[in-house]
Amino acid sequence: MRAKQQGRAVTGPASLTFLGGAGTVTGSKYLVELRGSRLLVDCGLFQGFKQLRLRNWDPFPVEPRSIDAVVLTHAHLDHTGYLPLLVRNGFRGPIYCTPPTLDLSALILPDSGHLQEKDADFANRHGFSKHKPALPLYTQADAERSLRQFRTLDFGREHEILPSVTIRYRLAGHILGAASVELVHDGVRTVFSGDIGRFDSPTMPDPETLPLADHLLVESTYGNRRHDPKSPEDALAEVITRTSARGGTVLIPSFAVGRAQALLFHLQRLKAARRIPDLPVFLDSPMAQDASDILCRYPGLTRLSEGECRAACGVARYVRDVEESKSLDVTPMPKVIISASGMATGGRVLHHLKVFAPDRRNTILFSGFQAGGTRGAAMVAGAEAVKIHGSYIPVRAEIANLPMLSAHADADELLRWLKGFERPPKATWVVHGEPEASDTLRHRIEEELGWPCRVAEHGGRAVLS
Numbered sequence: 282m283r284a285k286q287q288g289r290a291v292t293g294p295a296s297l298t299f300l301g302g303a304g305t306v307t308g309s310k311y312l313v314e315l316r317g318s319r320l321l322v323d324c325g326l327f328q329g330f331k332q333l334r335l336r337n338w339d340p341f342p343v344e345p346r347s348i349d350a351v352v353l354t355h356a357h358l359d360h361t362g363y364l365p366l367l368v369r370n371g372f373r374g375p376i377y378c379t380p381p382t383l384d385l386s387a388l389i390l391p392d393s394g395h396l397q398e399k400d401a402d403f404a405n406r407h408g409f410s411k412h413k414p415a416l417p418l419y420t421q422a423d424a425e426r427s428l429r430q431f432r433t434l435d436f437g438r439e440h441e442i443l444p445s446v447t448i449r450y451r452l453a454g455h456i457l458g459a460a461s462v463e464l465v466h467d468g469v470r471t472v473f474s475g476d477i478g479r480f481d482s483p484t485m486p487d488p489e490t491l492p493l494a495d496h497l498l499v500e501s502t503y504g505n506r507r508h509d510p511k512s513p514e515d516a517l518a519e520v521i522t523r524t525s526a527r528g529g530t531v532l533i534p535s536f537a538v539g540r541a542q543a544l545l546f547h548l549q550r551l552k553a554a555r556r557i558p559d560l561p562v563f564l565d566s567p568m569a570q571d572a573s574d575i576l577c578r579y580p581g582l583t584r585l586s587e588g589e590c591r592a593a594c595g596v597a598r599y600v601r602d603v604e605e606s607k608s609l610d611v612t613p614m615p616k617v618i619i620s621a622s623g624m625a626t627g628g629r630v631l632h633h634l635k636v637f638a639p640d641r642r643n644t645i646l647f648s649g650f651q652a653g654g655t656r657g658a659a660m661v662a663g664a665e666a667v668k669i670h671g672s673y674i675p676v677r678a679e680i681a682n683l684p685m686l687s688a689h690a691d692a693d694e695l696l697r698w699l700k701g702f703e704r705p706p707k708a709t710w711v712v713h714g715e716p717e718a719s720d721t722l723r724h725r726i727e728e729e730l731g732w733p734c735r736v737a738e739h740g741g742r743a744v745l746s
Contacts, residue, residue: 303737326362330654354460356385356477367424381458394421454478456539490701501714504722529642535624537569549596564597624657649687
């Protein structure tokens with residue numbers, strides 16, 4: 282096996298090492314070492330706080346060539362965004378995912394490389410980087426090369442991906458193509474929750490409950506919170522109506538995949554019911570536009586018919602040209618702009634923020650979880666200024682957040698999903714959450730379910746017996 286030939290030999294009992302997504306909501310990477318082989322579940326970028334982002338530049342903890350395969354839960358960058366670097370540094374195995382995850386990754390990964398190249402170029406031209414020269418973590422070409430190693434697997438079927446190692450994908454909700462993973466080796470069943478979606482979502486299916494697991498990794502993004510029960514359409518209508526009344530623009534930083542499409546769905550319903558002023562809606566994210574088209578190709582994996590999906594996506598004017606994007610910033614009329622990224626970490630939304638954040642008439646409307654260390658988290662917490670492209674931009678606009686639009690299950694929904702298991706796992710690890718959220722969920726699992734449970738630590742290792 283490759284793990285013996287290129288890198289240290291994998292011996293002893295099967296084990297699991299937490300290389301990311303532990304103590305933080307970003308950088309998900311879980312290394313499974315079996316007799317003679319290595320398997321990586323998810324391969325995400327660290328985002329947010331600088332000390333986390335710097336981990337992206339560290340040498341990978343094991344030789345990339347020694348990894349036999351990667352299994353992805355879904356397409357978001359915090360689960361896939363390190364793949365181009367892993368491939369560039371020598372990983373040559375297959376990357377398994379569901380068919381929609383491949384389609385979405387083909388948008389997200391090259392875009393990530395392209396943005397990193399643009400940001401490095403911008404920093405070099407304007408001289409605000411501490412590095413001379415500033416370099417991208419990886420390039421668009423690196424990302425496109427990594428896509429050649431993707432292999433798709435259908436939901437619900439057992440697939441042998443290595444000798445005597447099988448996986449089965451289960452619907453996780455969350456976004457199109459998102460999955461929980463059942464990994465079986467030597468009779469041992471390890472379940473990776475991935476990101477669990479909402480129950481009773483108007484657009485996505487309920488997360489599928491699983492019957493059995495010997496070992497379980499469960500996410501905890503909202504492990505210490507319950508989502509606001511208020512209707513997202515009521516909340517959206519209130520924000521848009523009051524902003525329009527003062528002659529302002531509503532700027533919505535949005536994740537291009539999943540969140541942007543949910544926003545379009547709700548905006549279309551509000552417009553059809555005449556519950557908001559008839560403002561123009563602009564979707565200023567080419568990737569979000571392409572993701573919307575992909576969503577409509579998979580009606581069997583959403584709650585929407587193709588017609589409903591097309592109607593939702595048709596509510597907005599698509600802005601692809603950079604010059605047209607710039608023109609939105611000088612047009613005085615009230616409007617709604619949806620632009621990536623969702624935590625204001627990069628992309629076109631930064632240029633809009635520089636224009637709209639200083640004006641009290643406007644609203645910057647976030648639509649879900651904001652990871653610590655991001656501009657989104659800072660603004661939601663009340664920051665009076667945020668640093669963009671080397672300069673501090675005053676924040677005088679109204680800042681609002683609609684956490685009920687999150688695609689992550691809240692604490693009660695996570696417990697609902699966990700109660701689907703027929704018997705307690707031998708061991709449960711809480712992952713993918715800020716420390717307080719993870720520990721709160723751990724406590725609830727121990728107290729309400731009576732399961733043995735631990736919060737995963739970065740770099741920690743567990744035996745899978």
